[in-house]
Each structure stands twice: as structure tokens, then as C-alpha cells.
Amino acid sequence: MNPIGRSCAAAMVILLTVPGVLAAPSRPADQRNVLLLISDDHGLELGCGGNPVIKTPHLDRLAAQGVRFTHAFTTVASCSASRSVIFTGLFNHANGQYGHQHSFHNFHTHTRVKSLPALLNARGYRSAIVAKFHVQPTSVYPFEVIRAGGRDIPGIAAAARKFLMAQPDKPFCLVIGFADPHRSRVGFGDESRPKDLPTTAYRPGDVIVPSYLPDTPTVRKELVSYYCAVSRMDAGVGRVLDALADAGAADNTLVIYISDNGPAFPGAKTTLYDPGIHLPLIVRSPTVAKGGSTHRAMVSWVDLVPTILEWTRTQRPHGLHGRSFLGILDDPSPAGWDTVFASHTFHEVTMYYPMRVIRTREYKYVLNLAHKLDYPFASDLYASPTWQEVLKTGATRYGPRAVDAYIHRPREELYHLPTDPDEVKNLVGDPAHRKALDELRARLKAWQKRTRDPWIVKYRYE
Numbered sequence: 219m220n221p222i223g224r225s226c227a228a229a230m231v232i233l234l235t236v237p238g239v240l241a242a243p244s245r246p247a248d249q250r251n252v253l254l255l256i257s258d259d260h261g262l263e264l265g266c267g268g269n270p271v272i273k274t275p276h277l278d279r280l281a282a283q284g285v286r287f288t289h290a291f292t293t294v295a296s297c298s299a300s301r302s303v304i305f306t307g308l309f310n311h312a313n314g315q316y317g318h319q320h321s322f323h324n325f326h327t328h329t330r331v332k333s334l335p336a337l338l339n340a341r342g343y344r345s346a347i348v349a350k351f352h353v354q355p356t357s358v359y360p361f362e363v364i365r366a367g368g369r370d371i372p373g374i375a376a377a378a379r380k381f382l383m384a385q386p387d388k389p390f391c392l393v394i395g396f397a398d399p400h401r402s403r404v405g406f407g408d409e410s411r412p413k414d415l416p417t418t419a420y421r422p423g424d425v426i427v428p429s430y431l432p433d434t435p436t437v438r439k440e441l442v443s444y445y446c447a448v449s450r451m452d453a454g455v456g457r458v459l460d461a462l463a464d465a466g467a468a469d470n471t472l473v474i475y476i477s478d479n480g481p482a483f484p485g486a487k488t489t490l491y492d493p494g495i496h497l498p499l500i501v502r503s504p505t506v507a508k509g510g511s512t513h514r515a516m517v518s519w520v521d522l523v524p525t526i527l528e529w530t531r532t533q534r535p536h537g538l539h540g541r542s543f544l545g546i547l548d549d550p551s552p553a554g555w556d557t558v559f560a561s562h563t564f565h566e567v568t569m570y571y572p573m574r575v576i577r578t579r580e581y582k583y584v585l586n587l588a589h590k591l592d593y594p595f596a597s598d599l600y601a602s603p604t605w606q607e608v609l610k611t612g613a614t615r616y617g618p619r620a621v622d623a624y625i626h627r628p629r630e631e632l633y634h635l636p637t638d639p640d641e642v643k644n645l646v647g648d649p650a651h652r653k654a655l656d657e658l659r660a661r662l663k664a665w666q667k668r669t670r671d672p673w674i675v676k677y678r679y680e
Contacts, residue, residue: 242466243386250530251471252338252391253462254522256304257451258297258350258368258400259487260477261428263444264498271426273418273449276456277500280475283509284502285547289516291558291577295479295487295494296565297400298325298352300519304478305333305359307523307538309561311671317564319354325564327358332535334523335361338391341532348377350395361393368397369407371415371450375457382465389530390467394458399447401482401598405440406447418449429640430485430493430617436607444481472529473502474522484599485617485624490560490575490584491641503529507548515555516579517543539669559665563673569594572673576662581651582641583658584631587676593625618642632658 265274266281293303294310302308302315306327310316314328327333335345339360346362349370353359364381366373374394381392399406411417422438425445431437455475462468477497480486486493499517502509520540527534528542546552560575571594572587599605607613614621618640632648632655633641645651666674 242464243383245386245466245470247470249389249467249470251389251467252526252530253458253471253473254304254391254393254526255396255455255458255473255475256301256350256393257396257448257475257477258398259479259482260399260448260451260498261481261486261493262496262498263426263448263481266500267498269426271420271424272445274452276452276459277475277498280455280459280473280502281500281510284473284500285506285509285511285513287499287501287513287515287517289514289579290476290497290499290518291495291516291560292477292479292497292519293495293558293560294562295489296562297478298323299562299564300478301351301395302327302353303519304476304522305335305353306331307334307520307540309520309539309559309669309671311561311563311673312539312669315353317569318566319352323564323567325567326354329355329358331358333359334526335359335391337527337532337535338530341530342388343530344381344385344388344390345393346381346390347393347395348381349374350397352395367410368395368400369402369410369450370412371454371457372412374454375461378458379461379464382461382467386466391526391530394454396451396454398451398454399444399481401602406443406482407450408443408446411446411450415450415453418446420445428493430491430619431483431604432608432613432615432617434607436603440483440602440604444483469504472504472526473500474526475500476519476522482596482598483602484595484605485619487599488562488565488569488594488596490562490573492582492635492639495560495575501543501547503544503547505544505547511550513547514551515543515546516558516577517555518558557661559662561671565594565596569596574662574666574671574673576658576665577635578658580635581654581658582631582633582635583655583662584633585662586627586629586631587673589627589629593627630655630659 263272266278298319299310306313317325348364349366349368364377366377420442425441427433480494524542528544563572574585630646632645
């Protein structure tokens with residue numbers, strides 16, 4: 219029996235022995251459901267991703283049953299903007315959700331856009347989202363919105379279970395929007411941990427400091443809190459997957475786990491350097507021949523909508539920017555999947571800093587369209603003890619990068635990733651890399667034209 223089958227059998231034993239728990243509802247054999255799990259500000263810190271310290275047993279189990287992508291990328295390291303891409307299959311410079319949706323930021327997706335829930339609803343699906351939503355208007359994103367606090371793991375699991383147990387004759391697309399491990403006002407949300415949720419303990423001396431951060435006691439203390447938030451979110455993943463199995467839907471549901479952007483530390487979130495955009499992607503598909511595999515295809519969050527549309531046999535609308543990776547899940551190193559693009563314009567409305575990126579396996583080219591501005595700080599990153607320590611001590615370096623280089627950026631950046639994975643040695647003026655620079659410049663401009671980037675006018679006016 220495969221892992222999914224074993225989990226279903228175990229779930230049935232529980233259902234038959236626990237008083238008051240209903241048996242799994244009967245579902246059509248050909249039903250094709252979707253469960254999309256989205257964490258908030260989670261980088262590559264996973265046990266299955268090679269981190270021996272952090273505890274993510276439920277994501278590790280999901281990876282053991284499915285496929286873990288090693289080269290998956292968001293298109294923008296900012297919450298609302300990224301989610302708009304996840305739900306539309308369009309880069310955010312084209313869908314109009316340039317930055318945050320909430321409060322005074324108030325960015326909107328263009329009303330002409332046909333989002334994933336709109337397309338699936340028209341196909342007869344029940345589309346719902348639990349907890350964090352963070353895009354607007356609701357007319358473009360017609361999810362059934364189920365409110366539960368993004369850190370309230372028991373509440374999220376209960377809401378998911380109730381939805382999954384209802385209307386078994388209809389296919390569904392359920393999105394879970396965790397708030398972890400996003401920063402809270404005083405840390406990473408550890409102060410609001412539900413009392414009935416076990417705590418995973420970490421010690422500052424044990425955490426692994428990523429190369430983009432300075433290795434200081436302050437950073438290590440913050441990483442402990444971040445690790446705790448990741449483990450809390452992982453517990454939520456486990457409870458939702460249990461609910462899926464208990465609902466009798468595990469064997470015909472495409473399960474996808476992603477994060478919206480990188481960790482909430484300066485140098486990751488809001489940047490288009492790899493710590494901000496290189497993210498986890500785990501896919502469990504009933505059609506995958508062998509679980510536990512890793513996949514080297516370079517995929518992007520614009521590819522999520524096309525993939526889900528293919529899985530649900532829903533007609534793909536004209537103009538989507540991505541392509542489905544459903545057909546390559548059993549091919550760990552397919553040809554033609556070796557380039558991704560990224561596009562950032564705002565985080566908060568006060569943070570205008572448009573950047574466009576093309577990344578291959580060998581190079582990353584960054585075009586800073588407002589390079590004469592200081593690089594802006596998201597409010598939570600600026601207030602973090604990690605950055606406040608830099609300000610208080612007058613440090614001139616932040617991890618491998620000079621503080622001045624982080625704040626004051628040139629118009630163009632070019633990095634050779636095999637020899638410079640931290641992206642600190644700018645090769646724009648190096649004759650040895652001129653051919654690569656010219657090629658990437660041309661490819662980026664062509665992509666901007668193809669995706670109707672409004673900032674294409676910068677080539678003419680500046």
C-alpha cells in the first residue's frame with residue numbers, strides 16, 4: 219500500500235474508534251481536488267531540504283510521498299503581490315496588484331483578470347480560502363472566505379475539516395493561508411501560540427545562520443523564534459492533511475505546499491536576491507509514480523495556475539504567463555526548464571523600488587529601475603532586532619554584503635551564481651562576462667514586452 223493509502227487506512231481506524239467523528243464521505247472516483255498550502259515568509263528551512271536542526275515532520279512526510287522541487291521561485295518577495303501571482307498566473311506588474319492590499323496601501327488587482335477561483339467556480343468547483351487572503355477585490359477572487367486566525371492552528375484545521383466534510387459530490391479547491399512564520403509585532407508570533415499546540419524548542423547555539431545574515435547572538439535569538447514559527451506552521455500542515463485523509467479525499471487531491479516569499483529578515487524578504495525568492499515547493503500528486511523524489515526544474519509561481527488548471531481539466535485562458543509542470547513531475551531534470559523571471563515594484567505603498575530580474579542556472583541579472591533611490595525597508599524588517607543591531611553598532615557589513623551596497627544599488631547587477639551564490643560580486647563591468655550580460659539584457663527586455671510591463675517605458679525615457 220502506498221503512503222497515501224496507508225494514511226487513509228489509519229484515518230479510517232481513527233474515524234471508527236473516536237466517538238462523535240463521522241466516517242469519511244463517499245466521493246466520486248474521478249473527482250480531482252486541489253489543496254494549496256501557503257505559508258507566510260518561509261524560506262528553505264526544512265528538514266527534507268537538508269536542515270538538520272529545524273523540525274518539519276509533516277512537510278517532510280509530504281515530500282516523502284510526493285516531489286520536492288529544489289529550484290522553485292516566487293516572482294516577487296512581497297506578500298500581497300506574490301499571492302496575486304499565485305492566484306492569477308500573471309506577473310504582478312501585469313495583474314495590477316503592485317503591492318500590499320491592506321490598510322492605506324490599498325493596491326488592487328485589475329478587474330479584467332480571471333483568477334483561479336473564478337475559473338474553477340465556473341467549472342463547478344467549490345473554491346475556499348481559510349485564514350490569510352491578502353488580495354483584492356473579492357469580485358476578482360471569488361473564494362468562499364473562511365475566517366480563522368493565521369496562527370490559530372486548531373482553528374484553521376477545524377475550518378478545513380468542516381469544509382472538506384461538506385458536499386462530497388462536488389470537487390474542491392481549498393487554500394490554506396498560514397500567517398506563520400511571518401513576523402508579529404514583537405517577534406514571530408510565539409506569544410500567540412495556542413495553548414493546546416505543543417512547542418518545539420530550539421537553542422541559539424544550534425540554529426543554522428544562513429549566509430546572507432551576520433552570525434551574532436541577536437540574529438541567532440531571532441532565528442530561534444523563526445524556527446518555532448516554522449514548526450508551528452508545520453503542525454498546521456499536519457492537521458490539515460489529516461483532515462483531508464479523514465474526508466476520504468487524499469487519493470484524488472493534488473496537494474501543493476509553497477511559501478509566498480522568503481524569511482522576514484533584511485536580505486531576504488522584499489529583495490530579489492535568492493533568499494527572498496528561492497522557496498520551497500512540494501507537490502503530492504496521485505499521478506506521480508514514485509514519491510520521495512527531488513526535482514531540478516526551475517519553476518515559478520506563475521506556473522501554479524496553469525498546473526492546477528491542467529489537473530482540474532479546466533480550460534486555460536489566453537494570456538497566462540506560466541506553464542504547467544504537471545507533466546514533468548516524474549522527470550527530475552527536464553530540458554527547457556532553466557530560466558525564471560521576477561518583478562517587484564512596491565512592498566508597502568511608501569516603498570517604491572521597481573526591480574526586474576532574469577535568473578538562469580548560471581547567472582542572475584537585476585535591473586534596478588529606480589536605482590538613484592535608497593533601497594527601502596519594510597516596516598517589520600526595519601524594526602527587527604537584527605537590523606536595529608546594525609544601526610546601533612554602526613556595522614559596515616551585513617553578512618557578506620556591505621551595508622552601503624545593500625542600501626545604494628547600481629542600475630544593473632550581474633552575478634555568476636556557481637562562484638558567487640551570495641550575489642555580492644557585481645560583474646556588470648567585467649569584460650569576461652559581457653556576452654552573458656548582453657544576452658540577459660535582451661531576454662529581460664523581451665520578457666517585459668511580452669508580459670506588457672508598464673515600466674518598459676523606462677528604456678525610452680531614461
